Amino acid sequence: xxxxxxxxxxxxxxxxxxxxxxxxxxxxxxxxxxxxxxxxxxxxxxxxxxxxxxxxxxxxxxxxxxxxxxxxxxxxxxxxxxxxxxxxxxxxxxxxxxxxxxxxxxxxxxxxxxxxxxxxxxxxxxxxxxxxxxxxxxxxxxxxxxxxxxxxxxxxxxxxxxxxxxxxxxxxxxxxxxxxxxxxxxxxxxxxxxxxxxxxxxxxxxxxxxxxxxxxxxxxxxxxxxxxxxxxxxxxxxxxxxxxxxxxxxxxxxxxxxxxxxxxxxxxxxxxxxxxxxxxxxxxxxxxxxxxxxxxxxxxxxxxxxxxxxxxxxxxxxxxxxxxxxxxxxxxxxxxxxxxxxxxxxxxxxxxxxxxxxxxxxxxxxxxxxxxxxxxxxxxxxxxxxxxxxxxxxxxxxxxxxxxxxxxxxxxxxxxxxxxxxxxxxxxxxxxxxxxxxxxxxxxxxxxxxxxxxxxxxxxxxxxxxxxxxxxxxxxxxxxxxxxxxxxxxxxxxxxxxxxxxxxxxxxxxxxxxxxxxxxxxxxxxxxxxxxxxxxxxxxxxxxxxxxxxxxxxxxxxxxxxxxxxxxxxxxxxxxxxxxxxxxxxxxxxxxxxxxxxxxxxxxxxxxxxxxxxxxxxxxxxxxxxxxxxxxxxxxxxxxxxxxxxxxxxxxxxxxxxxxxxxxxxxxxxxxxxxxxxxxxxxxxxxxxxxxxxxxxxxxxxxxxxxxxxxxxxxxxxxxxxxxxxxxxxxxxxxxxxxxxxxxxxxxxxxxxxxxxxxxxxxxxxxxxxxxxxxxxxxxxxxxxxxxxxxxxxxxxxxxxxxxxxxxxxxxxxxxxxxxxxx
Numbered sequence: 001x002x003x004x005x006x007x008x009x010x011x012x013x014x015x016x017x018x019x020x021x022x023x024x025x026x027x028x029x030x031x032x033x034x035x036x037x038x039x040x041x042x043x044x045x046x047x048x049x050x051x052x053x054x055x056x057x058x059x060x061x062x063x064x065x066x067x068x069x070x071x072x073x074x075x076x077x078x079x080x081x082x083x084x085x086x087x088x089x090x091x092x093x094x095x096x097x098x099x100x101x102x103x104x105x106x107x108x109x110x111x112x113x114x115x116x117x118x119x120x121x122x123x124x125x126x127x128x129x130x131x132x133x134x135x136x137x138x139x140x141x142x143x144x145x146x147x148x149x150x151x152x153x154x155x156x157x158x159x160x161x162x163x164x165x166x167x168x169x170x171x172x173x174x175x176x177x178x179x180x181x182x183x184x185x186x187x188x189x190x191x192x193x194x195x196x197x198x199x200x201x202x203x204x205x206x207x208x209x210x211x212x213x214x215x216x217x218x219x220x221x222x223x224x225x226x227x228x229x230x231x232x233x234x235x236x237x238x239x240x241x242x243x244x245x246x247x248x249x250x251x252x253x254x255x256x257x258x259x260x261x262x263x264x265x266x267x268x269x270x271x272x273x274x275x276x277x278x279x280x281x282x283x284x285x286x287x288x289x290x291x292x293x294x295x296x297x298x299x300x301x302x303x304x305x306x307x308x309x310x311x312x313x314x315x316x317x318x319x320x321x322x323x324x325x326x327x328x329x330x331x332x333x334x335x336x337x338x339x340x341x342x343x344x345x346x347x348x349x350x351x352x353x354x355x356x357x358x359x360x361x362x363x364x365x366x367x368x369x370x371x372x373x374x375x376x377x378x379x380x381x382x383x384x385x386x387x388x389x390x391x392x393x394x395x396x397x398x399x400x401x402x403x404x405x406x407x408x409x410x411x412x413x414x415x416x417x418x419x420x421x422x423x424x425x426x427x428x429x430x431x432x433x434x435x436x437x438x439x440x441x442x443x444x445x446x447x448x449x450x451x452x453x454x455x456x457x458x459x460x461x462x463x464x465x466x467x468x469x470x471x472x473x474x475x476x477x478x479x480x481x482x483x484x485x486x487x488x489x490x491x492x493x494x495x496x497x498x499x500x501x502x503x504x505x506x507x508x509x510x511x512x513x514x515x516x517x518x519x520x521x522x523x524x525x526x527x528x529x530x531x532x533x534x535x536x537x538x539x540x541x542x543x544x545x546x547x548x549x550x551x552x553x554x555x556x557x558x559x560x561x562x563x564x565x566x567x568x569x570x571x572x573x574x575x576x577x578x579x580x581x582x583x584x585x586x587x588x589x590x591x592x593x594x595x596x597x598x599x600x601x602x603x604x605x606x607x608x609x610x611x612x613x614x615x616x617x618x619x620x621x622x623x624x625x626x627x628x629x630x631x632x633x634x635x636x637x638x639x640x641x642x643x644x645x646x647x648x649x650x651x652x653x654x655x656x657x658x659x660x661x662x663x664x665x666x667x668x669x670x671x672x673x674x675x676x677x678x679x680x681x682x683x684x685x686x687x688x689x690x691x692x693x694x695x696x697x698x699x700x701x702x703x704x705x706x707x708x709x710x711x712x713x714x715x716x717x718x719x720x721x722x723x724x725x726x727x728x729x730x731x732x733x734x735x736x737x738x739x740x741x742x743x744x745x746x747x748x749x750x751x752x753x754x755x756x757x758x759x760x761x762x763x764x765x766x767x768x769x770x771x772x773x774x775x776x777x778x779x780x781x782x783x784x785x786x787x788x789x790x791x792x793x794x795x796x797x798x799x800x801x802x803x804x805x806x807x808x809x810x811x812x813x814x815x816x817x818x819x820x821x822x823x
Contacts, residue, residue: 117169
């Protein structure tokens with residue numbers, strides 16, 4: 001019984017245990033974990049599937065846009081949030097409608113926006129000595145990777161920095177064009193290739209002359225067109241140029257030229273000296289590094305070469321050499337040597353090697369011939385029959401000889417010899433000569449005449465006479481005339497006697513005239529080659545110039561001289577022009593080379609605040625050094641930017657002294673004078689910063705603040721070709737400029753655009769580009785609240801660099817926009 005009760009009690013307790021949750025819930029935990037894991041795995045798969053189907057539906061409906069922001073979907077439960085860009089607004093709406101109708105999608109949130117093409121769609125690749133940077137926009141990752149691979153192939157060993165960004169709007173053929181440009185990048189030693197929509201540009205310095213020509217002739221693909229940019233040939237040293245004349249008259253030209261314009265000038269000089277049908281083979285190539293006065297030296301070399309039968313004229317940096325065969329006539333060849341030496345000065349003898357024929361052999365001396373004595377005796381007088389004959393030589397015989405007339409055989413007297421027939425007299429004389437002396441050889445022909453070669457050279461030490469003179473009397477007269485021309489200086493006689501000088505030119509009249517001309521010169525030379533006269537040198541003042549002008553105007557020239565004697569080979573030395581300017585006005589003294597140069601400089605003054613305050617006492621006198629007028633204009637432009645200053649121009653170059661309140665102006669003018677003057681003219685600037693007279697109180701400190709802004713943001717634009725891009729640095733600079741200008745609301749400000757290279761030489765309009773840069777900054781300032789009437793735009797191209805264009809920092813510092821506050 002007890003056992004039965006115990007079993008019953010145990011069963012009841014077990015039943016009670018089964019009825020308590022704390023006991024059986026522990027069995028549900030594994031079941032719940034299995035259920036949750038299943039839902040999690042299946043839910044993620046479902047969401048991924050929904051997201052995949054949503055992207056596919058939206059992409060198909062909206063259309064793919066290479067470079068546009070990709071379509072993405074985010075799924076929460078059965079809600080789908082979609083984002084990205086579509087080709088059109090219709091496509092975006094259609095995509096959302098289809099997505100809402102898709103099975104399993106409860107709500108479609110977000111939406112697609114219409115893709116906006118980047119304008120301009122720019123891309124560039126830039127290289128220096130160690131690396132290359134790819135920047136700008138590409139339509140997709142595949143194009144970006146292909147560009148990096150092409151850059152590594154074209155520029156092995158250089159580090160490639162990939163800064164390309166995805167963007168919508170790439171023109172057709174974009175990928176192929178970037179590949180072609182990267183291939184051309186290898187032809188630059190430093191520089192850049194760039195795309196700007198459907199325009200492309202190649203700028204920088206070519207590695208070789210051949211590369212430069214190939215890059216200049218580069219052709220686009222499809223709709224892509226080349227725009228002129230600042231592409232430069234390589235810098236070479238030593239700089240060589242030569243022209244060689246063959247015996248057949250053909251000309252071969254080799255070496256380098258600095259620009260297309262210089263090459264055209266050289267071709268014109270060759271055609272003047274070697275007209276058709278001479279064949280000219282021009283093999284010159286473009287290169288920088290041209291020596292000073294290059295064109296003048298080439299012109300002289302061409303003229304010298306034209307005088308040779310064959311030969312070569314060479315320039316090697318600053319050295320000039322002439323070799324070849326001179327004229328066939330000895331005298332003409334020697335005269336050519338003299339003229340070339342006169343043209344180039346005393347050092348030309350070491351530079352010129354002209355082959356001349358040997359001098360003619362001297363005439364043999366004639367043998368002394370004794371005087372011929374003729375004696376003609378009449379026939380003996382007849383003797384009467386039975387008379388004794390008269391002995392010869394007796395007084396009677398002599399008397400008979402002197403008084404008796406000859407008689408004919410018939411005994412009649414003959415007529416006198418004066419009335420005898422000519423033939424009879426000749427026969428009688430011949431008979432007497434034959435009997436008295438042996439036969440005489442005919443006289444030798446006179447020696448040939450010699451062409452005149454003569455020169456008189458004048459310097460500070462006096463006059464040196466050289467060449468030929470007929471006799472001592474002519475020598476004495478010539479020395480006397482030379483002493484008058486030399487005034488108090490010495491006369492050195494190096495003349496050579498030549499009695500067989502030709503009668504033309506008339507020696508005394510010709511040499512007297514040329515010595516009179518020489519007397520007007522402070523230094524120089526006159527010469528005669530045959531009948532051709534030559535002149536070169538300088539005069540000391542305007543009076544001497546005018547006197548020389550009168551002398552050379554005489555026609556015909558004295559002594560039957562020929563030649564184009566003119567003032568073209570004569571200059572006033574010293575030749576100078578001085579211009580001083582400050583706020584009270586400007587004064588000018590010295591010489592103008594011509595009316596055009598005078599008008600150009602005065603026009604600059606009239607357009608400045610000094611209008612009506614100009615005193616011009618300078619006189620127009622030709623004979624200025626080459627480039628003098630252009631240098632005067634450039635220097636005048638710089639002078640007007642100073643608060644006060646002086647220009648001194650001479651054959652030695654340009655010197656500017658002055659003061660300014662602006663350090664930027666100081667840098668610009670020093671750079672302009674050092675590197676911006678015409679070729680062959682040197683310059684020096686001594687510009688100081690004013691310690692007094694500069695405005696220092698607000699709000700007139702705007703100028704100082706704006707100049708400091710320019711220095712902080714020296715690069716205000718990325719390297720551009722035809723479209724101005726407002727880059728982040730420029731954005732910050734414009735924002736700061738607007739803040740400064742708001743402190744000076746009444747100030748009139750010029751927004752100045754500047755470029756980094758003189759691309760105009762190669763056809764690229766840097767002036768227009770700089771103007772559009774300034775205009776873009778002006779527009780941005782107006783958007784930020786600056787009054788439009790307060791701002792004036794002016795583009796200067798590369799006319800006002802802060803540093804020389806060949807300096808390493810030129811690309812940074814010269815590509816800028818700066819501001820000038822009107823005083």
